[in-house]
Amino acid sequence: MIFKGLAAAVSLCALPVPAFAMHISEGILPISWAFLWYAVALPFVAWGLRDLRRRSEETPWFKPLVSLVGAAVFLISCMPIPVPSTGTCSHPSGTGIAAILIGPGLTAVVTSIALTLQALFLAHGGITTLGANIVSMGVAGAWVGWGVFTAARRLGLPWFAAAFLAGMLSDWATYTTTSLELAAALHGDVSFTTMFSLILLAFVPTQLPLGILEGFLCAGALKFIRSRRPELLRTIPAGGAV
């Protein structure tokens, strides 16, 4: 019982956590942009919290699933992966598989908790840039992942292909949004489009292979759940993997 309580407490603190890779560091965004991205992120997080309450009442194993997904996202985001072709490191975000399993709203919630812990204790991201980082990873990444998976299934794609596309495109969407946020705030005399293109292109050599990796991770995780406990996928909206 004590063990169970400790594990629950630990996961409540550490789970709602996913990653860093696209983290905009502390102080980079002007304060007006920092507030704007907070304002954009907050409704998504609030909606996710409401979603948690509603779905937990309907499905008894939903909170454990959210906890597991949160922990997984946190671990994935704490694992920089070296990309030999560029000599740099980055990591998958895990928001694609998270959005498929628990929905984009709750992915925003677990992402926001993860990013907050990383900003406070792991020297990654920042409190002033937290809103922007939530929007790129927990909102853009999650919604793209969920949207691509749902659309691909409705179009009749096999679930493995749909999950692969969702994982890959959610990763790329995260970095595209980060590029947009940076370009909007920092373009100065240079045109927004030029700045956006330059930043996005700088991400490409590292994130292109890592996006593909994230696609395989997403599809592999779904394959495992589908074979071991397919009932967990019942909450996936129309076109789900089951």
Add this chain to the structure above:
Amino acid sequence: MKQWIPILILAGILLSGPMPTSGRAASWPGVDETVIEKFAEKAGRPAWKPFIDTDQGDLILFVFLLAGAVGGFAAGYWFRVLFPPRRKDV
């Protein structure tokens, strides 16, 4: 064998391409450093030090290890709750 195909493809992607050997060892910086902070500095907005600066010496290793241990414990616990061992695995 079939299940190894994605892993082999993945390894090929990650290990393909030239290693950066231009006279120095790769330092493996993160993209937040090579892309985000680089563009921010050019625009005159260098990153601040974190409010709680754990990026000092081996302290960052400690906090990452702690984060990994806590996250791993939580993930393992909930994994076992959701995916109990099959009877034949016990």
